Amino acid sequence: MFTASRTRDGLTRRRFVTGCGAGGLLAALPLPASASPVAPGMVPAATSATWNLSVGRRRIEIDHKVLHAPCIGGTVPGPILRWREGDHVTLNVTNTLHDEETSIHWHGIRLPASMDGVPGLSFTGIPPGETFTYRFPVQQSGTYWYHSHSGMQEAQGLYGAIVIDPRRPDPNACTRDYVIVLSEWTDVSPMDMISNLKMQDDYYVFRQRTLASLPREARAAGGLGAALKDRLQWSRMRMAATDISDVTGIIYTYLMNGHAPDMNWCGLFRPGERVRLRFVNAASMTFFDIRIPGLDMLVVQADGNDVEPVPVDEFRIGVAETYDVIVQPRDSRAYTIFAQSEDRTGHARGTLAPQAGMTAPVPPMDPRPVRTMIDMGMGDMKPGHDMKGMDMSGMSEEDTHMDDMDMSGMDHGHMGHMDMEHMDHQAPPAHVMEVDDPGPPPINVENQNVAKMPVDRLGSPGDGLENTGRRVLNYRQLRATRPGTDRRPPSREIILHLTGNMERYIWGFNGRKFSESGPIRLKLGERVRFTLINDTMMEHPIHLHGMWSELENGQGDYRPYKHTIISQPGSRLSYLVTVDAPGMWAYHCHLMLHMELGMFRTVIVA
Amino acid sequence: MRRALLLAVVLAPVTVMPALAQGSATTGTTATATATATATGNTKTAYHAADAPSSTPVVYLGNMKPVMDHASYFHGILDEFEGRYAPGGSDFRWDGEAWYGTDYNRVWLKTEGTLEHGRLHDGDHELLYSRAISSYFNVQGGVRADIDDGPTRTWGALGVQGLALYEFEFQATAYVSDRGRFATRIEGSYDFLLTNRLILQPQAEFNLYTKSDPARQAGAGLSDVDAGLRLRYEVWRKFAPYVAVSYAGYLTQARRIVHDQRGETGALRFTFGVRSWF
Incomplete structure (x- = not known):
């Protein structure tokens, strides 16, 4: 504050x-x-x-x-x-x-x-x-x-x-109970940000691949040729593997409870006490990766709902999500609460300490993530490889219509619907379900990519967190402490593609921005499965107002109830909604500029 | 880079356009290709988007739209604003453009010119309507006026502008004059990031004419080229001073015309300038 x-x-x-x-x-x-x-x-x-x-x-x-x-x-x-x-x-x-x-x-x-x-x-x-x-x-x-x-x-x-x-x-009551609100601070007006991004989409990104970074990439890729080939692949698609956040630490100061890193927000504890930390990501454009070096964090709540405790070293919090964690510092020393932005251009920082005025070392930031072909919705395909190189063992004959598809080109084609039945950990519904399937989104002014092989990424902690050697929370680990209240299978499935054109800085669903789309109409009392296919190469925290989103993450009846769900790039996920709240509701990506530029829909429940 | 440039020169804008439009055309066929893949058991005939455009508009309370994704924006950029120095003679050149409009529809103003020995030449000003047609390309049409110290010419213009494969900035425009002549201009540039702020940009512009126009030093065929290799430092995104070598010269028939007029047929110059935008 x-x-x-x-x-x-x-x-x-x-x-x-x-x-x-x-x-x-x-x-x-x-x-x-x-x-x-x-x-x-x-x-x-x-x-x-x-x-x-x-x-x-x-x-x-x-x-x-x-x-x-x-x-x-x-x-x-x-x-x-x-x-x-x-x-x-x-x-x-x-x-x-x-x-x-x-x-x-x-x-x-x-x-x-x-x-x-x-x-x-x-x-x-x-x-x-x-x-x-x-x-x-x-x-x-x-x-x-x-x-x-x-x-x-x-x-x-x-x-x-x-x-x-x-x-x-x-069940998670603690003597020490702190709220930790993460956010950004800048004197640049959001309207100026939008205008700048409309002119130049990488306006705020100063960590791109350059000649200077080539030797490092070559070492990582195992050769200059491989590094150059990867670059050519991205530039052929007219996209940037370094496109992590649209707005970065170049203008943002990241805040913890309104404190800049050097102001060091502090929460006190007595050694041995259990301390509850209620993290809220109130940022408009930034995902944070949070850890407290030296302390195990026990994740006990996600988006306000209790989950079975998960011990982690680190977790990613998408914009608008909340996580409650419990820590139990036993030593009489200070601990740094370290929240680095996903693109690693800055961090928020605070301290847990037995006395005011103490500080602990601030860890260095991790290397910034680099997008891969998985983020482009090409599954595990390596650049330039075709379907022959893929492991298709999990797919049945009926599901794969290989002959109908041309997988040789990287720009077009779509096979998003053939691949998912076997990945869905929920039992397929026995009855015929009404499906609103928009089909593959068009490549047009408002959309620059189609995820040909969207994959289930619920088990992934997210780009940049997969090989850190730390235990990082993923969505699959979230298990509600109570079974869901609505046991009905969904009677309707709504498939939505998350689309956008980074170059023109336009965002939307199904290749359309808000002003060109109709509302999503839901019937009061129905049970709907929302399936999100992310054709963009960015994460989108999708928020449905007024009703819970029950994430189908393999936990059966104990699926977590959330209000905001991160759709990872190149992924497909689904969640169930009991339509029990009549009226007009907002449904949107919670990255503010994405919402404002079209990734928004009106949901009408009647 | 060089290969891409050569390719651009060979292709007239008319032949380029269908290739650019390919993006939107191909999607139609892919949609039908996947129609069979969706059916798992029961057959489905048509796709339906839950958020399909609706004929009955939503009535928003107080007529308030929840988001404003249809705004207009206004930007201008001076790509070249530079002094060019050579023993034979120095000159000053600008090349810039400004646009106003929405995601799809914009009005563009493009202007360029060279001031040499107090005389303005190569003055070219275009007012264009621009329509976004694919992920990366716009079609632009309008008028061009050659206004400088030479005789004035006016042209109708139609072209494409956008980001080609490998992030190559590209413009190709066809012109027809009030005297029934045709011309083409092709421009391209590419940004090589040496660091995140130090950027090397090769750039070239070619003009082609169907008939010679000696009063404006234009020759039939490939007439002139203006190219530069600019090294800029982005102090901030919108302000980048640069050093460069630039070459401006006449080619083929135009070269003979200019030679006969005892003009300079071409010169390589050291160049200093500022790239800026708002």
């Missing part, structure tokens, strides 16, 4: 909070829920059913970047809201902005559509000077977050965490 800087007095926030300071000191004091400000990352001491939230702009300087940030209560992130399952909460959101409307969306919260906070879909937004009152019953527990859904306010600071106490005793 962050107060406005006071440069006039020569006292900037930067100097005000040094080292493991304010957060830790305040953390030691028990503060009532009404008290303000609460130390950043501290969960309020008690729940409250009524909150008055004021949205305004405030001049904030972090890492020499000054922004008149839209925020709640003058802090970035906004206050942590603590609710109780079963309560009816009342949230009075007042817009004190001068000339722009605002909105707050309660991310992952199940509520009536009119309370969801998406202008145009749920309501008409909150005009300047007005107050909108959100009222809804809280039917869930866990860690969530909220953010603006108006303009680009979310990218500039209008976000915060929500902690909901369960009605039943919390």
Whole structure:
């Protein structure tokens, strides 16, 4: 959390909070829920059913970047809201902005559509000077977050965490309980980012393959020829293997609870205590890879829902996801919470320490990931290889129509639908299912690639994390602690291709952006399987408002309930949705610029 | 690089265009090829996208669209803004373009010219409508005016512009003049990243005419070339000073025309300039 800087007095926030300071000191004091400000990352001491939230702009300087940030209560992130399952909460959101409307969306919260906070879909937004009152019953527990859904306010600071106490005793209750909100900070306006990316898609990428990096690549590839061949392959496709994040650390400072790395957010513990860390990725464009060197992390919750504990060294958190982990530091020393951006252009950092003011070494960043043909949806094919080199043993005769397909060309063709039945760990439904299959997306102005061999990547922790020697969480390991409530098989499958043209910076589904597409209509009460095929070479965190997405990850009835699901490049995955919430809902990629440039659909439940 | 350039010279823009459009054409056939693959047991005849465009538009509350993916943008770039120096004579050259519009429809303004001994020549200004037709290519059509210290000519223009295979920037335009003559211009460039900010860019532009126009130093056939090898340093993306060697010269019949006019038929020059955009 962050107060406005006071440069006039020569006292900037930067100097005000040094080292493991304010957060830790305040953390030691028990503060009532009404008290303000609460130390950043501290969960309020008690729940409250009524909150008055004021949205305004405030001049904030972090890492020499000054922004008149839209925020709640003058802090970035906004206050942590603590609710109780079963309560009816009342949230009075007042817009004190001068000339722009605002909105707050309660991310992952199940509520009536009119309370969801998406202008145009749920309501008409909150005009300047007005107050909108959100009222809804809280039917869930866990860690969530909220953010603006108006303009680009979310990218500039209008976000915060929500902690909901369960009605039943919390199996993961810890004496120390911190929220860790990860985000970005920049003084570049999101509109400028979009405009720059429309002109030059690699505008913010300064870690491309160059002549200078060729010797290193040649060593890695086992020869100059191999390295050059790989480069030619990518340049023939007019894509870049180094395309990891669209917007990078060249303009972003990565924040942990509103603290830049050198400000070092700090959480206190007593050796031997169990410490719960509620991670929220509130960034607009950045995935983080999180580890705490020296500590085992026990992943106990994903997107607000308890999962069977998984011990890991590291996990990747997509934009808008949340993960709760429990650590138990036994030594009386400091530990660094290290969250490097997926593209390794920067990191957020904080410290867990027995006393304020302590620090621990910050590990060096890993090498940046490089995309491969798997990300291009070519399965395990090596560049230039054809189908003959592939292991087709798992496929039955009926599934492979090899004769009908031309796999020799790399640019076109499509075989996404022949390959997946055997990979699906769920039993295929016995009855005939209605399928909305758009077919392979066209290669056109809005789409530059078709994943010919989309593969199941749920067992992969993600690009750049596969051979680190560390135990890294993957989606397959997420197992809910309770079986799903809806045991019905799906009666309908909706297949969606995630598409885009990086060169023109256009994003969408099925080769179309939002403005050229119709809504997705769902029938109230039906059970739908969403299948996502990612034809792009980037990860997309896909978020369905209002309803749970039950990830089909091989855990049977114990599949995890999520609100945001990472679709890895070149992959195919599916999840089940019980359509139990009538109204208009948003469905989109949570990378803000992707959403804003077309990877968004309206879902109408009636 | 050289091979690609030669290839570009050989192909007239008219023959290039169908090849570029191939991207969208091929997809039609692949769609039918996979139709059989989808059926696992029960036969299916048609694809249906759950988000297919709908004839009944969604009524958004307050008429608020949740995202704005249809905005217009405005950018301009000066690729060349440079002084060229040689013992025989120095000159100044610019080559830039600006565009305004959406993902599909844009208006382009292109301009280039050379100032030599206080005299402006090779002044070429085009106003084009640009339509995106494939992942990487746009069709552009409009007017070209040769406005400089020579006689003025006006042309109708139709061409393609985009990113060819191997990330080769490419433009090819065919022109027809108000006097019924034809011309073609082909331009290409390629960025070699030496480091992430130090970039070596070979670039070339060729002009071809069906008939000679001695007043404008144009000869029938391949008439002139303007090429450069520029080494730029991107201080920031939008500002990159560069050093270069450039060559501007007349070829074949135009070379004889210029020679007879006692003009300079071609010169290699040391060049300094700035590439910038907004």
